[in-house]
Amino acid sequence: MSTTTAVGTPSRLGLPKWAAPAGVAVVFVAAYLVFRGTGTLPHDKEAPQFLAVTDLREWIDDHRNDNPLFLYFLNYIRLFVGALYDLFQTVLHALGWPGITGVMGALAWLAGGWRIGLLAVAGVSAFGFLGLWQHSVDTLALVAVAVLLSLAIGIPIGVWAGLSGRVRRAVTPVLDVMQIMPTFAYLAPLALFFHIGAPAGAIATMIYSIPPAIRITALAISGVSPTAVEASSSLGATRWQTLFKVYLPLARSTMALAINQTIMMALSMVVIANLISAPGLGEEIIRGLSRAQVGIMLPAGVAIVIMAVMLDRMMMAIARRGPHTKPSKIDLVGAGVLGAGGLVLIPVLPGEWPESWTVNVVAEVNDAVLWAETTWYPVTTFIKDFTTYALLNPLEGLLTSAPWWLVALAVLAVAWRVSGVRPALIALGCLLAIALLGTWEHAMQTMTTVAVAVLATLVIGLLLGVAAARSPRFSAVQRPLLDAAQTMPAFVYLLPALALFETTRFTAIFASIIYAVPPVVRLVEDGIKAVPAEVVEAATSAGSTPGQLLWKVQLPMARRAILLAANQGIVMTLAMVVVGGLVGAGALGYDVVLGFSQRTDFGLGFVAGIATVLLGVMLDRITQGADRRPSPRKRMST
Amino acid sequence: MGDSPDSAAITVEGLWKIFGSRAQKVLDSEDRHLEPAALREKTGCTAAVRNVSFAVRPGEVFVVMGLSGSGKSTLVRCLTRLIEPTAGEIRIGGEDIGRASPARLREIRRHQVSMVFQHFGLLPHRKVIDNVAYGLEIQGTPKAARHARAAEILSLVGLDGYADAYPDQLSGGMQQRVGLARALAVDPQVMLFDEPFSALDPLIRRDMQAEVIRLHREVGKTMVFITHDLSEALKLGERIAIMRAGSIVQLGTAEELVGAPADDYVADFVRDVPRSHVLTLRWISRAPEPGEPLDGPEIAAGTVIKDAIAVASASSRPIKVVDDGELVGVVDRVDLLTFLSGQDIAVKAGA
Ligand SMILES: Nc1ncnc2c1ncn2[C@@H]1O[C@H](COP(=O)(O)OP(=O)(O)OP(=O)(O)O)[C@@H](O)[C@H]1O
Numbered sequence: 001m002s003t004t005t006a007v008g009t010p011s012r013l014g015l016p017k018w019a020a021p022a023g024v025a026v027v028f029v030a031a032y033l034v035f036r037g038t039g040t041l042p043h044d045k046e047a048p049q050f051l052a053v054t055d056l057r058e059w060i061d062d063h064r065n066d067n068p069l070f071l072y073f074l075n076y077i078r079l080f081v082g083a084l085y086d087l088f089q090t091v092l093h094a095l096g097w098p099g100i101t102g103v104m105g106a107l108a109w110l111a112g113g114w115r116i117g118l119l120a121v122a123g124v125s126a127f128g129f130l131g132l133w134q135h136s137v138d139t140l141a142l143v144a145v146a147v148l149l150s151l152a153i154g155i156p157i158g159v160w161a162g163l164s165g166r167v168r169r170a171v172t173p174v175l176d177v178m179q180i181m182p183t184f185a186y187l188a189p190l191a192l193f194f195h196i197g198a199p200a201g202a203i204a205t206m207i208y209s210i211p212p213a214i215r216i217t218a219l220a221i222s223g224v225s226p227t228a229v230e231a232s233s234s235l236g237a238t239r240w241q242t243l244f245k246v247y248l249p250l251a252r253s254t255m256a257l258a259i260n261q262t263i264m265m266a267l268s269m270v271v272i273a274n275l276i277s278a279p280g281l282g283e284e285i286i287r288g289l290s291r292a293q294v295g296i297m298l299p300a301g302v303a304i305v306i307m308a309v310m311l312d313r314m315m316m317a318i319a320r321r322g323p324h325t326k327p328s329k330i331d332l333v334g335a336g337v338l339g340a341g342g343l344v345l346i347p348v349l350p351g352e353w354p355e356s357w358t359v360n361v362v363a364e365v366n367d368a369v370l371w372a373e374t375t376w377y378p379v380t381t382f383i384k385d386f387t388t389y390a391l392l393n394p395l396e397g398l399l400t401s402a403p404w405w406l407v408a409l410a411v412l413a414v415a416w417r418v419s420g421v422r423p424a425l426i427a428l429g430c431l432l433a434i435a436l437l438g439t440w441e442h443a444m445q446t447m448t449t450v451a452v453a454v455l456a457t458l459v460i461g462l463l464l465g466v467a468a469a470r471s472p473r474f475s476a477v478q479r480p481l482l483d484a485a486q487t488m489p490a491f492v493y494l495l496p497a498l499a500l501f502e503t504t505r506f507t508a509i510f511a512s513i514i515y516a517v518p519p520v521v522r523l524v525e526d527g528i529k530a531v532p533a534e535v536v537e538a539a540t541s542a543g544s545t546p547g548q549l550l551w552k553v554q555l556p557m558a559r560r561a562i563l564l565a566a567n568q569g570i571v572m573t574l575a576m577v578v579v580g581g582l583v584g585a586g587a588l589g590y591d592v593v594l595g596f597s598q599r600t601d602f603g604l605g606f607v608a609g610i611a612t613v614l615l616g617v618m619l620d621r622i623t624q625g626a627d628r629r630p631s632p633r634k635r636m637s638t
Numbered sequence: 639m640g641d642s643p644d645s646a647a648i649t650v651e652g653l654w655k656i657f658g659s660r661a662q663k664v665l666d667s668e669d670r671h672l673e674p675a676a677l678r679e680k681t682g683c684t685a686a687v688r689n690v691s692f693a694v695r696p697g698e699v700f701v702v703m704g705l706s707g708s709g710k711s712t713l714v715r716c717l718t719r720l721i722e723p724t725a726g727e728i729r730i731g732g733e734d735i736g737r738a739s740p741a742r743l744r745e746i747r748r749h750q751v752s753m754v755f756q757h758f759g760l761l762p763h764r765k766v767i768d769n770v771a772y773g774l775e776i777q778g779t780p781k782a783a784r785h786a787r788a789a790e791i792l793s794l795v796g797l798d799g800y801a802d803a804y805p806d807q808l809s810g811g812m813q814q815r816v817g818l819a820r821a822l823a824v825d826p827q828v829m830l831f832d833e834p835f836s837a838l839d840p841l842i843r844r845d846m847q848a849e850v851i852r853l854h855r856e857v858g859k860t861m862v863f864i865t866h867d868l869s870e871a872l873k874l875g876e877r878i879a880i881m882r883a884g885s886i887v888q889l890g891t892a893e894e895l896v897g898a899p900a901d902d903y904v905a906d907f908v909r910d911v912p913r914s915h916v917l918t919l920r921w922i923s924r925a926p927e928p929g930e931p932l933d934g935p936e937i938a939a940g941t942v943i944k945d946a947i948a949v950a951s952a953s954s955r956p957i958k959v960v961d962d963g964e965l966v967g968v969v970d971r972v973d974l975l976t977f978l979s980g981q982d983i984a985v986k987a988g989a
């Protein structure tokens with residue numbers, strides 16, 4: 001940190017600024033050497049707290065139909081969501097592929113013109129073409145239910161938060177925590193309360209996708225021009241009239257973004273929800289992941305990506321539309337014909353996509369992957385082994401053999417230095433809770449993986465971000481790729497990782513790097529570009545070389561953006577590393593997966609899920625100073 | 639002020655508005671007399687309106703002026719409780735606004751008082767005609783009726799043919815005409831203007847001022863007009879209240895403000911006004927000196943000094959200043975020249 005300060009301020013003793021941190025580091029190393037191997041907390045699969053949770057689940061499963069909480073409350077929710085899912089599924093199946101194609105095409109046409117309409121038609125056809133019609137329809141129904149419920153709950157809360165600062169202050173911390181919770185962590189508690197299957201999956205998806213619905217709606221509402229609102233009340237409008245005639249119409253295009261984000265989150269979760277037996281494309285993907293067969297996963301992954309792109313383009317078209325543009329006559333007629341055509345064809349054509357029109361690529365893909373694995377074996381093995389032996393193993397050895405109190409002290413010191421007292425105490429609390437839960441060793445292993453992945457992510461992200469900031473041409477090439485990458489559901493990144501590295505610890509690292517690099521690149525690029533042009537000009541006219549300009553001006557001034565990028569990178573990496581439990585990442589992620597596949601290990605999985613949340617909050621708090629602490633620029637100018 | 643409160647369109651008595659969580663406490667303590675900056679330092683509260691009283695006559699254009707932050711917007715919003723006053727009494731058409739229930743307050747806003755805003759506050763997703771009809775719409779007027787009324791008002795403000803445009807397709811001046819039309823459409827008795835023309839460029843501003851003067855002549859509404867532009871105030875206002883740090887420091891006609899500023903703040907405000915355009919002969923007429931000829935032209939005492947110059951240049955005799963046929967004094971060429979040269983700082987006090 002201290003090296004980024006543009007003007008070094010010598011401390012009182014005349015020592016250089018790095019002396020204090022270096023001294024602390026030396027003390028820690030010495031303490032480690034002295035106390036190594038003592039105070040460790042080895043993993044115990046049979047720890048009483050795990051068994052207790054497993055027993056609780058057994059008890060709940062036995063009493064699901066006679067305990068009042070379940071009988072009169074939770075079961076009703078499950079039944080309601082289940083009925084909603086059945087309804088959607090029935091309707092979609094009744095529409096069949098001609099109906100769905102026609103209706104989706106028509107809606108897309110109305111949303112964004114014939115191109116988007118065509119995209120939707122092609123997209124829906126692709127589901128059938130890939131031989132995944134049934135699964136895709138199930139996923140669509142599940143997503144529809146989850147998104148609908150998310151919006152039904154999220155939009156009113158968001159509107160309320162947008163109107164009242166007090167509500168906003170109450171909701172924000174909850175949303176903050178929800179957004180750093182990895183997908184996995186939601187599953188076990190939901191399985192506990194709502195059993196497994198489509199309803200539980202829909203509820204998990206709904207909970208996961210609700211934060212953007214609330215947050216962006218609140219943003220949209222609070223961004224509505226206060227004069228328009230005042231003008232409305234000055235004419236004697238009631239609060240409801242102002243809400244419906246002023247706030248909601250003016251917030252419309254931002255709220256379309258909220259819906260879009262909600263859909264994208266739902267699409268990430270809906271796949272993982274297959275771990276608690278939610279139907280749909282997730283079945284194929286999880287099956288492919290667990291057998292390490294890219295051939296099974298790839299079509300399903302492609303189908304999910306197509307679904308994401310299709311819905312994203314539709315919602316973005318709505319969001320981008322001017323405040324008062326209406327679809328033209330031609331669009332109305334075209335969309336009408338397409339929709340009606342689809343509906344008319346329902347009785348004529350078979351509802352299921354015809355078997356003969358599908359392609360089956362499982363074998364070919366598996367062969368191609370095998371070829372890639374063998375051809376690139378030397379390269380991939382070198383990368384894998386290098387990271388494993390040079391980084392992962394030493395760091396993991398360090399973290400697991402150090403006494404727990406030393407690690408806790410180190411976390412406290414770093415968090416304090418970077419983010420301040422309060423976040424540091426919260427981080428410490430999380431770490432102690434992890435120790436108490438009995439997941440210390442696995443948490444340390446997961447943290448090792450996260451640390452290595454974050455390191456790589458930051459190095460790559462900084463390089464690409466700096467390159468993009470300095471070369472407009474490079475940036476122009478890279479932007480669309482980043483945009484595309486950010487609309488893809490998270491686990492899609494496991495596919496290439498699995499294809500290249502099979503199931504190892506490194507697979508998860510690779511996946512999380514490609515998952516987290518795009519936002520990091522973007523933040524770094526924007527941060528550097530935000531350095532005022534006069535400052536760059538002044539430095540250049542003083543004779544700085546491009547390198548000096550970068551190191552002495554641009555990077556220090558973009559410090560906040562870079563720290564924010566680190567924070568984002570860490571949160572995203574953790575989410576992915578945990579999902580990597582499915583493909584050999586081990587530790588907490590594997591515990592969670594195990595909890596779903598083995599009834600006797602449910603408790604372990606449940607507690608591991610809680611531990612990942614605690615780990616996420618801890619890592620977030622450690623790096624959160626990015627937002628709060630004044631940058632050196634500010635400190636100097638005050 | 640000379641008006642009994644009953645005959646006034648708006649009366650305001652002892653109005654206070656203090657922003658902040660401890661507003662009531664500040665009001666009840668001696669702190670309320672502190673200067674705004676000191677008050678904010680001490681309590682964190684801002685006194686935006688401090689003990690303001692005035693009355694507006696029916697059909698009058700009442701102008702409130704003051705520097706930025708002097709509390710003008712807050713004052714005008716307190717009138718219909720868009721901002722809840724901390725203390726004081728407000729009557730509009732004799733009715734106590736402070737005691738009005740929320741429903742009654744909405745009725746008043748719907749039918750009696752409407753407002754025009756500095757930044758227009760138009761609804762971008764609605765056509766011009768639907769913006770103008772908005773007030774009627776929330777009253778529940780059927781579509782055909784409200785559109786007919788809106789079209790009528792649009793032609794009154796000179797926007798014929800723009801009914802189906804959207805606000806962002808209009809220039810700033812035209813947008814403010816829409817704002818004006820929206821306020822007029824509900825046919826209120828009182829119209830409030832909060833710096834309606836500050837966001838417009840000078841030429842358009844002049845057009846719009848002329849527009850307001852014309853409308854005032856045609857529809858005869860009571861108007862409260864906020865501005866920080868003195869020439870605008872002089873052009874429109876029958877009476878002008880000057881605010882400083884939340885209080886009214888002087889209230890009177892343009893002539894009174896220019897001729898007898900209450901303090902340095904007001905004097906500073908009106909310093910650049912060409913006084914011969916505002917002051918009347920009453921301010922410089924003097925008793926005839928013994929032996930001075932009294933057979934010169936006669937002019938009413940209410941004539942602006944600038945208009946007396948032509949008369950004086952036509953006749954070398956001292957001008958007789960008369961009020962209701964009675965001689966109140968004389969003015970000769972030397973008096974006029976002295977006044978115009980700015981030597982005559984000490985005009986007669988009072989009127
Ligand atoms: N909602 C509010 N909360 C706290 N203070 C406020 C609020 N609204 C206004 N103020 C304060 O009250 C004082 C008067 O503000 P007001 O907007 O009435 O001034 P103004 O005379 O209309 O100025 P301008 O010419 O800039 O519009 C200012 O000091 C302002 O900061």
Ligand SMILES: [Mg+2]
Pocket residue numbers: 710711712832833
């Ligand atoms: Mg104002």
